[in-house]
Amino acid sequence: IMEVFVDLTPIPQDDGPERVCVIQYPTSFTLAYNYLRAVWAADELSERALRLSATCLKLNPANYTVWHFRRQCLNSLGLLSDKEAIQKDLNLAGTLGGSNPKNYQIWYHRRALLESYGARDFCDSELEYISAVLREDSKNYHAWSYRQWIIQSVDEEDLWQKEIEYASRLIEDDIRNNSAWNERWFAVHRGKRGNALSIDTTRMEAQFAIEKGAADPYNESPWRYLIGILKEQHQSGNDAATELIIEYEAKAYDARSVLIDADRDPDGCSNLTSVRIDLLEMVGDKESLQKASTLATGLANEYDLIRKKYWRLRADQLQQRLCVLSA
8 A cells, every 4th residue: 555655645543632541453454444544535536445435444444434435436427327337336236235235335325326327227236136135034125135136226016016926925935024015016116105906916016925924824914905905995096995804704704614613713813813903994884893892902911911002093093983973
C-alpha cells in the first residue's frame, strides 16, 4: 500500500483529544484505513482507490461508507456499465458475504450494482446465489428482500411461475417455513398489493393451504395464508366469495379428523379453531356468527387461556354483530 500511495500522506483516525478507550487495530487495518482517509481527502476516484476499497472491505465488510465509496469509484471509472466488472464485484460481495450472510451492506451493494446495470443479465446466477444462502438460513430477511427485488425488476411471467414453484418446494421441505409462505404470496400476487386474485387462482391457493393445514393443523402458517387469500375475495365484493368461504370453512372443519385420528382434542388446536372463527365471521349470517362466537368463547374459557382477553373481545364483537342482525 505504501508503495502504491507514495504520493499521499496517510491520515490517522481522529479519536478526539481524550480517548475513552483505545481500540487495538491490527497494523494492516490501521495502515489501510489511514491511506483510505488520505484518498478521501484528495477526492480521488481512481483504479488504485478502487483496489484500496477492496482491501479495506476485506478487513471490515460492514463498513457502509467504504461500500459507498467503492460504487463512486466504479461509476467514475465507467465500470457500472461493464458486465465483467459488475460480475467481479458481485463475486467480491459473495466472497465477503460467505461469513457475513446477514450483512446488509453486502446485499445493498449487489442491488445497487444491478440497479445501475440492469438485473436481467444476472437474474439466473443471482437467484442461484440467493438460493444457496437460503439453504443455510431459510429466514435470512436480506436474502429474501433482494430476491423479491430481482424478480420484480425483471417482471417476466415465466419467472413468476418459477418462483411459485420454488416457494412450494421450500414449503414441502419445511411446512413451517414462514418465509416460504410469504414468498408464495408475493409470487402469486406478482409483487403487487391491493389486487384480489381471480376466483380460479384463489381456489387453487386455498386448496394448497388447506392441504398443508391438514398435514399439520398446529402450524399457523397455512391457516393464515388461507385467511388472507379468502379475505381478499370477501373484501373485493366478489359474488362467488361467500360460497367459496363456506366451502373452505367446511374443509377446515374436516381437518379436525386428523387430530381425532391422532387421539388429540381438535378443540384444543387454537390455530385451526381460529381460522374457522375468521371464516365464519366472513360468512356473516346469524348461524355462522353464533358458531364463531361459541368457538371464541371456548378458546377464551378453556383452550387458549394465554389469549383469554383477546378471545373474549372477539366473542363480544361477534355477539354485537348478531344483535345488529336480529334488530
